[in-house]
Amino acid sequence: MTPSTSAVLRLDAGFEALLALCCLVLAFGLLGTGGWPRPPWLGAHLLLLAAGVLLVVAVVLLRLPGRAGPGALRTLGLGNAATAVAALVWSMLDGAATPWLPAVLVPVAVVIGTLAAIQIHLARGAGQDKITGLTTSATTTSKL
Structure with a gap:
């Protein structure tokens, strides 16, 4: 059974919102994260910016x-795939300096990569359904 496009988009929106919440928690040092080591370039201002962008993406996805259509799903899937790869690379590059980073980024990359695969699969299926639907309509019309 293939998940519906709207269900996958809602799931993606929810995950984007969760990531935004995590950025806010880190930016303000909530829940004991104030003492967590961060790369020097990852300041509160960048985390707040990321949270804002993620929230906008979540609203758009909802x-x-x-x-x-298939093009939007494909684009979203490719964007999520690129983000998953970037998260894995980031965890490998900064993992030694920030021990908690790989523990956070690897599961994030897995979820985003899974969403990407589903979105690309749905985009392919949606395109094929349209072609099949046109063929079926033409065949039915010619039989009448």
Whole structure:
């Protein structure tokens, strides 16, 4: 059974919102994260910016389901795949300096990579359904 496009987009939006919440927690040092070592370039201002962007993406994804065609799903899937790869690279490069980073980024990369695979799969299926639907309609019409 293939998940529906709207369900996958809602799941992606929820995950984006969760990541935004994590950025806010880190930015403000909540829940005991104030003492966690961070790379010097990862300041509160950058975490707040990331949280804002992630929240905007989440809202867009929640509004998209009725209008998402194969192209939008494919683009979203490719963007998520690139993000998953970037998270893995980041965890390998900064993991030694920040011990908790790989423990956070690797599961994030796995979830985002899984979403990417599902979105790309759905985009391929949606494109094929349209072609099959046109073929079926043409065949039915010619039989009448």
